[in-house]
Amino acid sequence: MEDGRCSFFLTKKKRFCANSTLKGSQFCGNHNPKTEDRRVPCPIDPSHFILLENLEAHTRKCPLYKQVLALKSQSFYTKGINAGVEDEDGDATLSDPVPCTFNASESISSEYNILLEDSEGNELSVISSGDLIITSDMKRHAIYKMSIADFLALLSKIKSIHQAIFLNIEVSSVMPEACSRWLKKELKQALPFQEKHVLQQASILGNMEKFGLLQMPAGPEILEPGHNDSSESHSTTPAVVEFGAGRGYLTHMLTSCYNIKKVFLVERRSYKLKADRSLRQEQDVILERLRIDIEDLNLEAVESLSCVPYLAVGKHLCGPATDLTLRCCLREQYHNNKAVQSLSKCNLRGLALATCCHHLCQWKSYINKKFLRNIGVTKEDFHAITWFTSWAVDADHGSTLTDVIDRGLHLPNIDDAGLRGTDVESLVKNMKDLDRAMLGLICKEIIDIGRYMWLQDHGQDAKLVKYVSSDISPENHLLMAKCRNPV
Template sequence: MAENGETRCKFWLPKKNRFCSNARIGNSVFCGNHSQRTDDQWIPCPIDPSHSVLQENLVGHVKRCPLLKQVEALSAQPFYQKGINAGEEDGEERDKQGSCCPDGIVTSEMKRNLLYSMSVSQFYELIRKIETAHGIICTDIEVSYNLPEACNMWIKKEIDRKLPFQEKHVLQQASIIGNLEEIGALKRYKNVKGCESDIEQEDESVAAVVEFGAGRGYLTQMLVDCYGIRMVYLVERKSYKLKADRSLRQKENLVLERLRIDIEDLNLNAVESLHGVSYVAVGKHLCGPATDLSLRCCLSRQDNGSSSTLRGLAIATCCHHLCQWKHYINKEYFTQMGFSKDEFLGMTWLTSWAVDADHGSNLPEITDLGSTGKREEEEEEEGENGWRRVEEIVRKMEPKERAVIGFKCKQIIDAGRMSWVKKQGLESKLVKYIPHSISPENTLLLAGIPSLPYPQV
């Protein structure tokens, strides 16, 4: 045993309170995972940048990277089109203030540094512009907590016990669906009972659902159980356990396709089985730019002829701090309001203030996003020889004041998305679809065909 211990890696694992048990490599006292090498020897894998590889091993690694076969298989799919929904850095020429990062993704740290590098007067001017814009364009966000009768089997836990049930998620899913029904994008079938497949096909107006950022797919599971949807497309780039797929595949005559692909690269019109089919698009908590990618995927390249028809859309937005100028769907909207690209990036970082407090704290729900108050006296204190850092001002702000600013930024970003959807010919609105106590990320972007009649139940 002692001899065996001498051949083991000497890297200490504090969480396990022991040394690594892997064998050493060569003359090193560490294993391959913990061998001490300088950072400049490591480069991102060209196949999957989420992990790095030694530059000297790059040629061999590319040939045997675990994701190589997956990438090759995806590239062969007709619906794969690299970057089709990514957006472009257009609008930079209208941004006279330049950019902190003209190319690539701007990290949260870069956004924070951009904001903290402002002078106090510049920071307060940005806050004033946010308050002015919010007061003009975000005045009609209604509360629409809508739990439809059709979803009672889930709400009352009258479902297969093998299916995972968390009340907060079920209520969110049901309200998303209820809002789609309310705008006429969904119609209930009379004979839907439980999870049975015997459904009276009275209306073929909506035959399919496309769920973006589907995860395990239980929002779609509820749609299938309660509304008789016959075709299901789950778009998700990651692999998940305990998916709804197993339960869905047991349903007779249900077409189920899980598209393991980044939304950025999905050409929805090239999904052959969806040609000529009417569908609704849904997404529960589509993080950051995923909302913008999904909107482009559904609306910016719709053809006549063989393409599918979007009947309704419901996307619950979240994680606005991850939004990027390149991906954002309505840059013109921001530039016309007088915001620069860098100010947009600063606003995305400010959105984290809306939900950075403990959800169990006594911070009240922000329902009336009024002005956060005058700051003339504070600005006068700045003086020529005594610049106060923005970081210090932020640290002294009250939690509610920070939350108000964060929510305003989130709603302005979502209002721009709503405006873009309207330009595509759909009726669109923003609603608060779930109480703040269930989730502070409670904004739902709704859209539907203007002439779509309300369902007859």
């Protein structure tokens, strides 16, 4: 360490900070221990912290400030348009809530991001614009504070609910002929992803074709990527909007196998190694990227999509992204009991969304809170259910998970030997792996069945399938829908 340099050691970089020290201190302004208790996350980019007294000045010169302004200036940006509300279906619940409370400060800033702590001083969450995000740590903390009796009552309640709403979700792994060149690796260029992703994407497209959302391309053979077909036979093929598109590899396969010529990729992040260049140059696809959070996307304001029939697709839409997408695509259906300001200028022909990361789901954004209330699920129950879903993906995804599907859930009994005097955390850790996995699977199904039923209740023919086996991906639910009475 050089004289006059900060004495703070950066563990990730394995060196001391190179900034100059403050007068009379061994540390720079960023690492001065006396200021740590006054630091808050930047409201524009929470990955870095600033002094509370410098907050207003910093927000005007933060490196991401101009980028955020550019995102918000887009014509299709409407803050929180698809976010949902806490009590959109009323305040009444049909059952008494199981004791399950969150110890978080209620003094939340409505203007800036701040840290929340529990009663023991543990960091729990970051607040953005006054919205409380219930993290997995917060959910676990609340569950572990429950009594043994209340915890067992909650497990019994979840089991009973699943039995009451049981839906036979078939395994539908469909490998369509249209994707044969990809599946057989008969492509001129190297595939940009692993084989398991090809199998997942092919089955998504195969199930869409089976469900009537896609049609097998006309002609004696399937076109491979790079072949330009300008025939008029595909002029009526709908456009595709991929939500949570990432690098666009699902769209890459979709356009090459089914001759889609107009696509919109919705993604809030910037990625390298995207499929965009191949789509534009080799496949002659008209492509438009919408860099925006799905929560803020007003699809009706996208001029190039106005009056254009389209399909909505998404692979592994994490947590609440599935609910946000449903609101985004079906705004009139979502507001069917409220005044709709204007008729939709978009024409949704169908959707296929592969759900994912149920442990990230939030009460506010969930699309069918009315369904949950009708089956006796409270907000606190919902938080617990979403946390349990992670147990399904923690399991062995080979033969073990197959065994789980074929057996029932065994609930621990309060009179079991060794259970008296323990706490919930100990009980959870001593549960059998198969029972934990089964509970996780049940909770995943409850969440997705609610989404399926919302689509059914709002004029859609819906279907929920397992589009690949669990050894390929434990996140294997595919939610599909199409309008019962298309215009």
